[in-house]
Amino acid sequence: xxxxxxxSVPFCRTKCSYCNFASDLFSRAVFERYVxxxxxxxxxxxxxxxxxxxxxxxxxxxxxxxxxxPTMLExxxxxxxxxxxxxxxxxxxxxxxxxxxxxxTLTGAMLESLLxxxxxxxxxxxxxxxxxxxxxxxxxxxxxTVLEDIARLRAAxxxxxxxxxxxxxPHQTAESWEFSLAETIATGAPHVSVYMLEVDEDSRLGRELxxxxxxxxxxxxxxxxxxADFYLAACERLSTAGISQYEISNFARGGFESRHxxxxxxRSPYFGFGVDAHSxxxxxxxxxxxxxxxxxxxxxxxxxxxxxQRTEVSRRAALEESFFLGLRLTQGVRMQELxxxxxxxxxxxxxxxxxxxxxxxxxxxxxxFVCLTTRGRLLSNEVxxxxxxxxxITR
Numbered sequence: 140x141x142x143x144x145x146x147s148v149p150f151c152r153t154k155c156s157y158c159n160f161a162s163d164l165f166s167r168a169v170f171e172r173y174v175x176x177x178x179x180x181x182x183x184x185x186x187x188x189x190x191x192x193x194x195x196x197x198x199x200x201x202x203x204x205x206x207x208x209p210t211m212l213e214x215x216x217x218x219x220x221x222x223x224x225x226x227x228x229x230x231x232x233x234x235x236x237x238x239x240x241x242x243x244t245l246t247g248a249m250l251e252s253l254l255x256x257x258x259x260x261x262x263x264x265x266x267x268x269x270x271x272x273x274x275x276x277x278x279x280x281x282x283x284t285v286l287e288d289i290a291r292l293r294a295a296x297x298x299x300x301x302x303x304x305x306x307x308x309p310h311q312t313a314e315s316w317e318f319s320l321a322e323t324i325a326t327g328a329p330h331v332s333v334y335m336l337e338v339d340e341d342s343r344l345g346r347e348l349x350x351x352x353x354x355x356x357x358x359x360x361x362x363x364x365x366x367a368d369f370y371l372a373a374c375e376r377l378s379t380a381g382i383s384q385y386e387i388s389n390f391a392r393g394g395f396e397s398r399h400x401x402x403x404x405x406r407s408p409y410f411g412f413g414v415d416a417h418s419x420x421x422x423x424x425x426x427x428x429x430x431x432x433x434x435x436x437x438x439x440x441x442x443x444x445x446x447x448q449r450t451e452v453s454r455r456a457a458l459e460e461s462f463f464l465g466l467r468l469t470q471g472v473r474m475q476e477l478x479x480x481x482x483x484x485x486x487x488x489x490x491x492x493x494x495x496x497x498x499x500x501x502x503x504x505x506x507x508f509v510c511l512t513t514r515g516r517l518l519s520n521e522v523x524x525x526x527x528x529x530x531x532i533t534r
Contacts, residue, residue, distance in 0.1 A: 142196045142200075144411075145203045146204045148208070151208050173413075173442070192427070201399035230257075236257050237301075237399060259297060262301040263300065266278055267305065267319050268282045268319040269310075304333050305333075306333060306369035309355070309359040320377070329395035333370060333373045404465060414436065422452070426454075429451075430449060430451055466522065471510025500512060501522055
């Protein structure tokens, strides 16, 4: 099965207040050392896979550079990363090659570099087409910046574009959210990601909200009910426009679903490089289904140690993952397929949970598939808790 490759680039022009990722502002002096480390790790991938007890394919059908903002790198640094990947792996001719970009970072030199690297898909971190909302969370672009970038990408031959939106930003209203949706649809972008604002201790805005404060415009964040309404409005508007929902947060026109992200939800193998970049490989040991591993989640720790956190995925854990990852997909999971792989005895408890959720209106059965209902997608975390692994082995 072809491998997916994820490369983390944790550098940003500014740290958005809602961001809970392992990214931040760093001196450009750090960039070259970071690229050195990432390239060394890519070259060492076969040895790492063996040490982790995983099976690594050389064939690759997707590459995804995320962040942070990968386009913060110098063009020569970006090209070096891609050259290293191509020398260590066999990239399929039709591979999907995605780079995340913050609007306004696509200089002429960077756009030319992306083309030289074989990039054929770009994900734009728009978040909102309303300038006030974007500025309130630290985004540096304006609506016109996004439209200009999309036009330049298309002129360069990159038409496979994703637009990220966030429901629940400070100052957002039903009317302003409708404006962002309308603008998104008008761009003709074939893929849209819609995320509901995450409130947790890992972001400045989240901490302020939890503390009941007013910094970072926290007192202008819509309430949970309004955010849920925004999400449902997005589902309806995008569907009407022919951009169908295929995963809880992702929508696409036919044939433009993210090949790379589908690997996560279908438990296909992928190899991550860089800060907090996670990997999942099938196990080389018959009685273990797979192995997951990841480096440190801070730049300082990543640069100072090569230690990886490793988790073995038992067959029981693999079954549970098949549910709480597969149920993210609109089509859901196919019960007979899981029964064939894991056996009827192993799937018994899962069937009981499915029956309970169907009764509660959170799941539905469609032939041999079971999937989340609209209400189930809004309460997906509560559903997934029933499938959390209890027997992981970590070392």
